[in-house]
Amino acid sequence: MIESILMVCAGNICRSPLAEYEMRRLAPALKVSSAGVSALIDSRVDPRVARLAESEGLDLSAHRARQIEAEMLYDHDLVIVMEPSQRDWLIQRFPQDRAKVVLLSHWSGGGSVPDPFRRSQPVYELVHRKILACCDEWRRHLQLPAMERLDGPE
Numbered sequence: 001m002i003e004s005i006l007m008v009c010a011g012n013i014c015r016s017p018l019a020e021y022e023m024r025r026l027a028p029a030l031k032v033s034s035a036g037v038s039a040l041i042d043s044r045v046d047p048r049v050a051r052l053a054e055s056e057g058l059d060l061s062a063h064r065a066r067q068i069e070a071e072m073l074y075d076h077d078l079v080i081v082m083e084p085s086q087r088d089w090l091i092q093r094f095p096q097d098r099a100k101v102v103l104l105s106h107w108s109g110g111g112s113v114p115d116p117f118r119r120s121q122p123v124y125e126l127v128h129r130k131i132l133a134c135c136d137e138w139r140r141h142l143q144l145p146a147m148e149r150l151d152g153p154e
Contacts, residue, residue: 002142004031006076007104008086012036012065014046014117015082015131019104021058022135027144033076035068037089042066046117052128073097080104080138082113105130107137 005023009016016034023032045053045060053060073079073094079101081087091098105111113131116124 002030002077004076005033005078005080005138006068006072007032007034007080008037008068008090009034009082009113010036010038010086010115011043011117012039012067013043014049014115015104015113015127017045017060017063017065018049018053018058018128018131019080019082019135021053021060021063022056022132023138025058026135026139027142030144031076033072034063035066035072037068037086039065039067048121048124049116049128052124056132070094073100076100078102082115084112104134104138107141108134 007016007019007023012035016036020032020034023030043065044050045063050060068090073090074097077100079090079097080103081090081101082104084103087101087103090101103110104113113134114123114127116127
């Protein structure tokens with residue numbers, strides 16, 4: 001049974017924080033955190049990501065970026081990454097944890113969730129929607145009960 005998830009991206013300021021906070025909302029019984037493979041340590045969430053998250057009722061203001069460490073993998077049942085290169089990076093450094101490292105998009109084709117950092121607003125919006133959809137797929141496949149959104153049940 002999955003009780004904890006670590007969301008991983010590059011800088012830990014765009015994709016993985018959004019995935020972390022969305023998964024926390026969708027599955028409040030889970031322990032969910034995030035980190036980056038090349039984190040911008042102690043940085044806040046990218047302002048455009050924060051605004052998009054806020055429009056969904058998510059407050060990412062408490063988030064501070066952190067670099068992934070071996071203990072984090074040990075402390076989580078599942079490690080969800082945004083890109084195959086991040087999966088490869090983790091498996092190379094932590095081969096004992098290879099079975100728990102999977103793509104966020106695993107249930108929807110397995111492709112990359114592109115990094116929106118310093119790209120256009122439409123890219124941020126596209127990535128935002130993709131992350132929310134992928135998190136919901138994970139919730140459904142892990143058979144976690146749905147949480148009601150502010151606008152009502154699913």
